[in-house]
Amino acid sequence: xxxxxxxxxxxxxxxxxxxxxxxxxxxxxxxxxxxxxxxxxxxxxxxxxxxxxxxxxxxxxxxxxxxxxxxxxxxxxxxxxxxxxxxxxxxxxxxxxxxxxxxxxxxxxxxxxxxxxxxxxxxxxxxxxxxxxxxxxxxxxxxxxxxxxxxxxxxxxxxxxxxxxxxxxxxxxxxxxxxxxxxxxxxxxxxxxxxxxxxxxxxxxxxxxxxxxxxxxxxxxxxxxxxxxxxxxxxxxxxxxxxxxxxxxxxxxxxxxxxxxxxxxxxxxxxxxxxxxxxxxxxxxxxxxxxxxxxxxxxxxxxxxxxxxxxxxxxxxxxxxxxxxxxxxxxxxxxxxxxxxxxxxxxxxxxxxxxxxxxxxxxxxxxxxxxxxxxxxxxxxxxxxxxxxxxxxxxxxxxxxxxxxxxxxxxxxxxxxxxxxxxxxxxxxxxxxxxxxxxxxxxxxxxxxxxxxxxxxxxxxxxxxxxxxxxxxxxxxxxxxxxxxxxxxxxxxxxxxx
Numbered sequence: 335x336x337x338x339x340x341x342x343x344x345x346x347x348x349x350x351x352x353x354x355x356x357x358x359x360x361x362x363x364x365x366x367x368x369x370x371x372x373x374x375x376x377x378x379x380x381x382x383x384x385x386x387x388x389x390x391x392x393x394x395x396x397x398x399x400x401x402x403x404x405x406x407x408x409x410x411x412x413x414x415x416x417x418x419x420x421x422x423x424x425x426x427x428x429x430x431x432x433x434x435x436x437x438x439x440x441x442x443x444x445x446x447x448x449x450x451x452x453x454x455x456x457x458x459x460x461x462x463x464x465x466x467x468x469x470x471x472x473x474x475x476x477x478x479x480x481x482x483x484x485x486x487x488x489x490x491x492x493x494x495x496x497x498x499x500x501x502x503x504x505x506x507x508x509x510x511x512x513x514x515x516x517x518x519x520x521x522x523x524x525x526x527x528x529x530x531x532x533x534x535x536x537x538x539x540x541x542x543x544x545x546x547x548x549x550x551x552x553x554x555x556x557x558x559x560x561x562x563x564x565x566x567x568x569x570x571x572x573x574x575x576x577x578x579x580x581x582x583x584x585x586x587x588x589x590x591x592x593x594x595x596x597x598x599x600x601x602x603x604x605x606x607x608x609x610x611x612x613x614x615x616x617x618x619x620x621x622x623x624x625x626x627x628x629x630x631x632x633x634x635x636x637x638x639x640x641x642x643x644x645x646x647x648x649x650x651x652x653x654x655x656x657x658x659x660x661x662x663x664x665x666x667x668x669x670x671x672x673x674x675x676x677x678x679x680x681x682x683x684x685x686x687x688x689x690x691x692x693x694x695x696x697x698x699x700x701x702x703x704x705x706x707x708x709x710x711x712x713x714x715x716x717x718x719x720x721x722x723x724x725x726x727x728x729x730x731x732x733x734x735x736x737x738x739x740x741x742x743x744x745x746x747x748x749x750x751x752x753x754x755x756x757x758x759x760x761x762x763x764x765x766x767x768x769x770x771x772x773x774x775x776x777x778x779x780x781x782x783x784x785x786x787x788x789x790x791x792x793x794x795x796x797x798x799x800x801x802x803x804x805x806x807x808x809x810x811x812x813x814x815x816x817x818x819x820x821x822x823x824x825x826x827x828x829x830x831x832x
Contacts, residue, residue, distance in 0.1 A: 357514050394410060398410055398411055404458070560714050561710070585759045585761070592611055635701060637696060637729050640704055644757055649674070661677070689725070692722070705722055706810070723784075731796045735765075739761060
């Protein structure tokens with residue numbers, strides 16, 4: 335078998351040739367615009383190992399840079415990130431990294447790979463970091479990457495040395511006339527072991543081409559990115575990681591300061607203090623006060639129905655309305671329940687009992703519920719559960735959004751009691767609260783004759799239109815199955831999701 339003919343070409347000019355081919359491509363050099371893998375290991379170190387592990391990795395970066403990320407530097411990062419991490423609970427590769435991979439994908443490389451009929455991916459990263467993304471989002475049939483050694487259920491941080499027999503790759507090599515190999519500007523360990531010779535041409539990407547790639551637009555994602563986990567909201571490159579560790583001491587003090595003043599003082603007193611510290615709250619009201627249309631003969635309070643962005647949603651709604659509210663939740667940490675400045679009531683997941691509880695709270699005053707049942711970070715709304723529609727006809731939709739730059743104030747697998755602290759740990763956390771018009775009586779269950787599902791869908795659409803979010807039929811169970819591998823029964827800052 336003669337050696338392959340190798341040419342350096344532009345993928346943009348070759349996309350038509352790739353149709354109906356089997357492509358064997360190197361993930362990092364074919365799809366990612368960045369040339370360094372350090373940020374992805376920083377994400378793993380922080381999300382799986384915590385602050386201390388990420389600090390150790392950051393301090394080792396000069397050594398990694400000197401040794402190079404291809405061989406010895408890569409092994410150092412793998413060891414520091416994965417040594418001692420439990421194997422059965424490691425979900426960073428499927429729950430955290432896909433967001434950052436997608437944001438780093440180059441449009442040109444993506445278009446070329448997706449034109450091919452069959453795809454086999456090679457990667458320098460450990461299998462546990464890339465396989466979930468490549469198969470779920472790119473439809474890759476097989477991933478050739480090294481596994482990590484483990485002992486008694488814990489990663490040892492060392493690469494396995496055993497070679498893998500890959501059926502898809504073997505079948506592709508039998509049909510060399512329809513196989514295309516895409517690699518970077520150098521030949522790595524995978525190339526030397528698996529591809530000593532070729533019959534078919536290899537496309538080698540030039541470094542100049544990758545620098546000029548465009549960011550893959552979100553509307554071109556192979557499937558929508560709706561759920562992702564992890565605390566970090568930014569990609570921790572070496573420079574941004576330095577800024578992160580410099581900010582952290584002051585940020586911790588600022589977070590405690592904001593949290594303490596936010597719950598200890600009335601909103602009209604704490605709002606200027608919080609604004610001076612960098613927090614932002616934007617309020618939008620309808621031209622007509624929705625409360626002016628509430629039936630004065632109705633002895634019940636107003637039911638505020640909002641989408642769910644963080645644990646602080648009901649608190650901000652109470653603040654901007656400047657009136658007492660109660661909130662219902664399924665699960666809330668004991669600490670957050672004790673310090674909450676508004677009344678919070680636990681639900682039981684028993685439909686009739688929860689309905690009685692919420693009905694009683696409405697008879698005592700105003701109530702806020704989040705019928706999505708769990709938080710969603712991206713511009714999507716989960717299915718609105720319809721229990722709230724049966725309680726009253728005085729329904730006021732509330733649209734809520736949050737903007738952060740450093741930390742997410744939500745988690746599916748972490749410590750939920752820390753959600754408010756992480757939110758306030760951002761330099762300038764911003765909350766948008768938009769009070770919408772009260773739901774017309776003709777669109778309610780009792781006076782309008784609508785079904786509870788119709789009412790729930792109507793409220794979901796109103797909030798979605800106000801925020802520019804897309805409505806979905808996904809549920810809390812879908813989110814936790816994707817991010818945590820369970821149904822989320824025993825955790826999560828959620829409200830009415832019956």
